[in-house]
Amino acid sequence: MKKVYVREEYCIGCHLCEVYCVMAHSRYPHDLLKAFKKGDPLPLPRLWVEEKGPLTFAFQCRHCEEPHCVSACITGALQKDTTTGVVTCEQERCVGCWTCVLACTYGAIRRDTKNGKMVKCDLCSNWGEPPACVYYCPNEALIFVERGE
Amino acid sequence: MEYVIVGNSAAAVGAVEGIRSVDQKGKITLISKEPYHTYSRPLISYYLAGKVTAEKMFYRPLDFYERNRVRALLGKEAVALDAVNKVLTVRELRDDSVQEIAFDKLLLATGSKPFLPPIDGLGKKKVFTFLSFDDARAISSVAVPGARAVVIGGGLIGLKAAEALTTIGVQVTVVELGSWILNTILDQHAALIVQNHLERQGIRFLLQTTCEEVLGNDEVEAVKLNNGAILNCDFVVIAVGVRPNTELVQGTLLKVNKGVVVDQRMQTNLPDIYAAGDVAEGYDLIYGKQRVLPVLPIAYKQGKTAGINMAGGEKEFPGGFPMNSIGFFGLSINTAGLIEPGGDGWEVLVKEEQRRQVYKKIILHQVRIVGFIILNEIDRSGILTGLMSERVSVGDFKESLLETPGLVNLPDGLRHARQFGGAQ
Numbered sequence: 134m135k136k137v138y139v140r141e142e143y144c145i146g147c148h149l150c151e152v153y154c155v156m157a158h159s160r161y162p163h164d165l166l167k168a169f170k171k172g173d174p175l176p177l178p179r180l181w182v183e184e185k186g187p188l189t190f191a192f193q194c195r196h197c198e199e200p201h202c203v204s205a206c207i208t209g210a211l212q213k214d215t216t217t218g219v220v221t222c223e224q225e226r227c228v229g230c231w232t233c234v235l236a237c238t239y240g241a242i243r244r245d246t247k248n249g250k251m252v253k254c255d256l257c258s259n260w261g262e263p264p265a266c267v268y269y270c271p272n273e274a275l276i277f278v279e280r281g282e
Numbered sequence: 283m284e285y286v287i288v289g290n291s292a293a294a295v296g297a298v299e300g301i302r303s304v305d306q307k308g309k310i311t312l313i314s315k316e317p318y319h320t321y322s323r324p325l326i327s328y329y330l331a332g333k334v335t336a337e338k339m340f341y342r343p344l345d346f347y348e349r350n351r352v353r354a355l356l357g358k359e360a361v362a363l364d365a366v367n368k369v370l371t372v373r374e375l376r377d378d379s380v381q382e383i384a385f386d387k388l389l390l391a392t393g394s395k396p397f398l399p400p401i402d403g404l405g406k407k408k409v410f411t412f413l414s415f416d417d418a419r420a421i422s423s424v425a426v427p428g429a430r431a432v433v434i435g436g437g438l439i440g441l442k443a444a445e446a447l448t449t450i451g452v453q454v455t456v457v458e459l460g461s462w463i464l465n466t467i468l469d470q471h472a473a474l475i476v477q478n479h480l481e482r483q484g485i486r487f488l489l490q491t492t493c494e495e496v497l498g499n500d501e502v503e504a505v506k507l508n509n510g511a512i513l514n515c516d517f518v519v520i521a522v523g524v525r526p527n528t529e530l531v532q533g534t535l536l537k538v539n540k541g542v543v544v545d546q547r548m549q550t551n552l553p554d555i556y557a558a559g560d561v562a563e564g565y566d567l568i569y570g571k572q573r574v575l576p577v578l579p580i581a582y583k584q585g586k587t588a589g590i591n592m593a594g595g596e597k598e599f600p601g602g603f604p605m606n607s608i609g610f611f612g613l614s615i616n617t618a619g620l621i622e623p624g625g626d627g628w629e630v631l632v633k634e635e636q637r638r639q640v641y642k643k644i645i646l647h648q649v650r651i652v653g654f655i656i657l658n659e660i661d662r663s664g665i666l667t668g669l670m671s672e673r674v675s676v677g678d679f680k681e682s683l684l685e686t687p688g689l690v691n692l693p694d695g696l697r698h699a700r701q702f703g704g705a706q
């Protein structure tokens with residue numbers, strides 16, 4: 134399946150991927166200004182920009198073939214879509230036990246402690262293709278491709 | 283092909299999904315003595331606390347059996363196994379009628395049963411265990427605000443019950459035999475932090491104490507402790523541990539240790555019979571031997587592995603280790619593997635911040651992570667889980683392990699593998 138990959142040598146650590154990820158998951162998914170001005174409460178970004186010295190890169194869910202988070206989910210809220218391969222969480226059924234946080238060996242799951250729910254990358258399934266982080270990455274550090282694992 | 287699954291929880295559901303990933307045609311019959319659609323066992327404490335309704339307890343959507351073409355026989359108990367002729371005897375719990383079901387491949391996914399300690403008077407009314415939806419519903423009916431409860435056992439299940447009961451206004455006393463609570467997953471230091479936190483919410487603890495007798499005529503009125511004290515109460519919850527539910531296979535040709543003995547394909551010593559979940563002994567990566575690993579993620583994975591193999595696929599359970607993510611009144615706990623170091627070749631990394639109730643302890647053996655305890659600062663803890671299950675030598679970046687984990691701290695090779703990962 135197509136996934137988001139980072140080319141860390143091109144990442145300049147601008148964090149725009151996070152900004153547009155927030156927009157794409159807000160109440161105004163196509164309007165950056167409204168999303169941030171009126172979208173309160175703002176959703177959390179579903180990816181992480183990691184930085185250490187000159188090294189920076191964005192990182193999000195790998196939508197694993199055999200996702201540890203799905204096996205670990207105590208409620209059944211996390212599922213891998215059998216046709217698209219996207220790993221998503223049915224938010225109403227998440228109870229914030231954080232077992233997925235402990236299980237995901239990529240550390241790709243974020244805790245929304247305000248709402249007591251986990252959030253993760255959904256590959257912008259309801260937004261468009263490519264995902265917002267890729268679409269708005271100014272340096273093409275993020276790419277959306279099939280690598281045929 | 284006739285597949286028969288005994289059980290209807292994480293391991294059984296994993297098996298259904300495993301079988302169907304390989305074989306769309308074979309017939310699947312699933313038998314469970316609980317008369318409910320598959321539900322999440324850990325959610326019973328959320329139900330008791332009023333945080334989750336009955337409909338939200340379901341572990342899979344309501345069309346799960348239909349979509350996977352499973353004949354679900356709910357409210358029926360498997361009472362005898364003829365492993366030689368491959369026949370199961372099943373009793374209908376409503377009317378005691380009995381039927382025989384033949385199988386080509388059988389999965390035992392019968393899970394755990396509560397361990398009942400030798401205490402006099404356990405047969406009295408209002409003495410409960412806390413393992414099933416029915417248990418939670420029964421406790422719900424007596425757990426009115428102001429009621430007094432004694433929870434026997436300060437482990438995970440006992441404390442989840444105590445938290446839920448406190449939330450709905452019950453006064454709870456926890457009686458624990460050990461020197462500290464949660465002693466299978468926490469060291470004494472972490473346990474004290476958690477205990478203080480629970481005490482602030484109104485839970486009372488009696489450590490190094492046991493209950494000798496449940497007092498009362500027909501119904502519980504008090505418990506008598508080993509120090510002679512008498513504790514008045516309206517009901518009792520027994521939560522001193524669970525045991526693999528191996529009853530069905532006792533006296534058969536199946537090899538049973540503490541749990542049913544299986545190989546890495548989850549097959550028992552008989553070729554067409556498999557076992558998975560809390561009832562089985564899976565491979566513990568850290569101990570390096572077969573052990574009962576009674577946590578849900580492992581039950582699901584083992585069930586799925588068994589299902590794939592039953593259907594003619596090839597899959598090995600790569601091994602696992604106990605890991606738990608639990609919370610009590612907003613305090614989050616993540617633990618995995620071992621909690622105390624041994625002698626030579628061991629190292630312990632510790633960080634503590636009392637004000638925020640943060641505690642982090644990582645145990646290394648021969649520069650590999652073999653266990654950790656984290657209170658509160660649990661973000662991205664799975665990165666540690668991954669280093670642990672992959673047996674990565676962490677010598678080069680040990681200092682960074684106590685920070686919030688990030689891929690940025692990993693050596694280039696490991697980091698790139700993760701950036702391009704996903705296929706496992």
Ligand SMILES: Cc1cc2nc3c(=O)[nH]c(=O)nc-3n(C[C@H](O)[C@H](O)[C@H](O)COP(=O)(O)OP(=O)(O)OC[C@H]3O[C@@H](n4cnc5c(N)ncnc54)[C@H](O)[C@@H]3O)c2cc1C
Pocket residue numbers: 207230232288289290291292293294313314315316323324325326327358359360361391392393394412413414439442527530558559560561576577578579581605606607608
């Ligand atoms: C209160 C509580 C909280 C928990 N919290 C967590 C948690 O946060 N994280 C975690 O990882 N784990 C947790 N656990 C443990 C977790 O629930 C188990 O590890 C998991 O449910 C094991 O799944 P299983 O499929 O092996 O068996 P079980 O869930 O025990 O299910 C066994 C099934 O077999 C059926 N059955 C048994 N015998 C027969 C028979 N003879 N005939 C027919 N049917 C039979 C039962 O009806 C049931 O459907 C918790 C457990 C409890 C009780």
